[in-house]
Amino acid sequence: MKRGDILLIGLIVIVALAFLIPRWFEPSEKNHNEPRVANITVDGKLFKTVELTKEEQTIDVKTEFGYNILKVHDYGIEMIDADCPDKVCLTFGFVERNGGTIVCLPHRLMVEIEGAPGEGDGIDVIVK
Amino acid sequence: MSSLNEQSSLALKRTVIVAIFAAVSVVLSLVEMYIPVNMSVPGAKLGLANIMVLTCLYFLRARDAFMMVILKTLLTAFIFGTFSSFLFSIMGALFSFAAMWFLLAVGRNKLSVIGISIIGGIAHNFGQLTAAALYFQSMNIFYYLPMLMIMGVLTGIAVGIAVRYLIPALSKLSLFDGFLAESS
Numbered sequence: 001m002k003r004g005d006i007l008l009i010g011l012i013v014i015v016a017l018a019f020l021i022p023r024w025f026e027p028s029e030k031n032h033n034e035p036r037v038a039n040i041t042v043d044g045k046l047f048k049t050v051e052l053t054k055e056e057q058t059i060d061v062k063t064e065f066g067y068n069i070l071k072v073h074d075y076g077i078e079m080i081d082a083d084c085p086d087k088v089c090l091t092f093g094f095v096e097r098n099g100g101t102i103v104c105l106p107h108r109l110m111v112e113i114e115g116a117p118g119e120g121d122g123i124d125v126i127v128k
Numbered sequence: 129m130s131s132l133n134e135q136s137s138l139a140l141k142r143t144v145i146v147a148i149f150a151a152v153s154v155v156l157s158l159v160e161m162y163i164p165v166n167m168s169v170p171g172a173k174l175g176l177a178n179i180m181v182l183t184c185l186y187f188l189r190a191r192d193a194f195m196m197v198i199l200k201t202l203l204t205a206f207i208f209g210t211f212s213s214f215l216f217s218i219m220g221a222l223f224s225f226a227a228m229w230f231l232l233a234v235g236r237n238k239l240s241v242i243g244i245s246i247i248g249g250i251a252h253n254f255g256q257l258t259a260a261a262l263y264f265q266s267m268n269i270f271y272y273l274p275m276l277m278i279m280g281v282l283t284g285i286a287v288g289i290a291v292r293y294l295i296p297a298l299s300k301l302s303l304f305d306g307f308l309a310e311s312s
Binding site: 001002004005008009012013015016017019020041099100101103110112 | 271285
């Protein structure tokens, strides 16, 4: 390994951490006070908007592309089941931060979390 | 006459190497699918196919490596995926190829194959995220780029080490005669 490699790795890790560290230190109490919603879109069209509550609720998304089950609890949302072949969408885990997404590519499904205006966490711009 | 024979022999060797490398890339992608890597970052992969892409860039011309990348992606899409997965694969593969080719052309003295492999892995992730952003019309997809960058460093080191062992081994085969002189 050359010196250039070490510099390269250091640069990449620093850049990545510069994006990640603000997320880790985000105050969680502030998030629970602001109402946040998850926008569920299928093939680019809005399927449903659901508020992220502490109470548990299940959302079935049945479309021509396939079937997904989402669960909302503890002010977040996660994909708990899907009949897509690769099931990559199940690996997104529990998403509760603004800008977080859950994507099911075979079903063209996308879940995005939005917060109150002005609460910046990453890129919140939605181009439609 | 002998010069013409040498040129046609070299062209034939290039074609054979491109075909073999594309086939091995597909097999590596297949092997990768069956490795139960339960990464916490969605969409993160080992990127084993990059081993062959980087080796191909090292031995052959960029044009041949480009053809190999197209072949590999087409074959993988036909065997495993749908059109949308092909779109993602080709974007990742082209971003990765362009980044590695540029670094091999410019920074060969400062970077070893490990550094080039790291950039290739990150460029692949960036290309796929770009395809996802275009596909879903949302920039929120790039939320996962920092984590994928860190994963790219780890997988890039692994791929780079594999390439570092592969290049001297392949150099001993007669099929690869006449190519080292071109690259170095």
